[in-house]
Amino acid sequence: MAIISRGFGGRRRESVPGLPPGQYLTHDFPVLSAGPTPRIPLDRWSFTVTTESGEKTSWTWPEFTALPYEDFSTDIHCVTKWSKLGTTWRGVSLDTLLADVETAADYTMVHSFGGYTTNVPLEDLLDGKAWIAYKFDGEDLEPEHGGPARMLVPHLYFWKSAKWVNGLQMMQEDEPGFWEAAGYHMYGDPWLEQRYQGD
Amino acid sequence: MMKLDGNAMAGDLREIFAFDVTAAQYTCAGCGHAEAIGALMLWGQEMGRVARCPHCDDVVLSLVHAPGRVFLDVRGAVRLELPLAGS
């Protein structure tokens, strides 16, 4: 039924083995935005963890960047079907940030400047699986890519890696964030192709 | 060129509704501003269409296409006012 458009290739897409199902390789870094890009002066930046009982732990930018960091390399997979291999970052592990936070919650909501939210189970943020990143490719993270700092949970689809992150809320029950409420999957495992609700 | 406002949602909305929704007036749940759906600011074309109130930037509606399904979220509008044909 569909008509093939003679000579139409679309953006260059490279299908390589080893990628999650349905993904293509990209070499640039596409920017997806669901709203205006917030510009956050560093003296107004903070990151706050809030437990289910309302206890808060906050870091200012100088405090945050004084924490032990990790330089790491990882593959990222966007639900719009592009994957980018071997991206290099500097960030603070969530293990470091949550070391002294007492919680019995199983779920978290990641919050961002500009109002974006996304839900991630707590265990997916621990044991070296997630960071708050502030450098990409050796440079300060650009606002378009989530700077000053963004979440990085690379084993889940990239919408879970919230840009412009400013907080983490512990939750006893799982709740949908921005895209999850709009129809995307609550968990978003690229290897299981969990793109949309019900997948 | 790519349209960057609610007018561009006309096709996707006409796929769901039997009438044109872009001419409807929304009332924003965030700020109470009322305007045509066609005047909303459009974002996030790749994952889904996110239409924000030009007055307060709150999301008024979002539309996500999955294979064989479409999700329409209208929580950002407290009301839609639709013109009736022939009046």
Add this chain to the structure above:
Amino acid sequence: MARAALPGRLTWRAATLAEARPETPTARTLVFDVPDWPGHLPGQHVDVRLTAPDGYRAQRSYSIASAWPPGGGGPPGGGGKVELTVQRLDDGEVSPYLTDVLEVGDQIELRGPVGGWFVWRETQQNPVLLVGGGSGVVPLMAMVRSRGQSRAKQPFRLIYSVRSQGDLLYREELPRHVRDDPGFDLFLNYTRQAPDGWPSPPKRIDVATINTHGWPPDFTPDVYVCGPTTFVETAADILVALGHDPKRIRTERFGGTS
């Protein structure tokens, strides 16, 4: 006759390129044959869908440039002709295909017509002010053509802002409307380079442009503004500052990377 289709699920239709005309070095008008085209209102648009051999798809919206029925009369008979004018964006995915690759006889898919807000209906009795920036003139052209074709009497003014003469769409047709359509005025505003002997230096549209070449707010004109986002915001702000009723101002924003 040219009645709108009955309400129902909107579906994709095959469209065959019947004719193509260059408008400028980077813009092209495409005339499609669309069987069973239900007709459209000036200002409406279509969604265009392209499918690559491996199933990859891209979809964009384009304003319809032509009036309906085409060519000024007669029942559509053997099917509809729909004209789009596409501006090529060099880093785009769809527009370079439409301006440079698509040939007469090739097929694409169309869905529409759609959009019921940014449209002009002949039953509207007020004077009309059209403000177009760049390829934002396309849906406004459909209104100008529609008015000319039906010999409508509502006075029309078009303020068309463009970088230079080489970027002007409908360069030969617009003066014909000025000559042949009583009550239609055109003001061309050049932003980068004006033709030799042009009375005013190049500049972006400003309060004076719209105040001088638009309608006074007292005339309660219906206003249509179409162009890049910054152009639309500037023009709409000026119109409101001049005292135009925001409810009479309809906008359509173009831009981005398609």
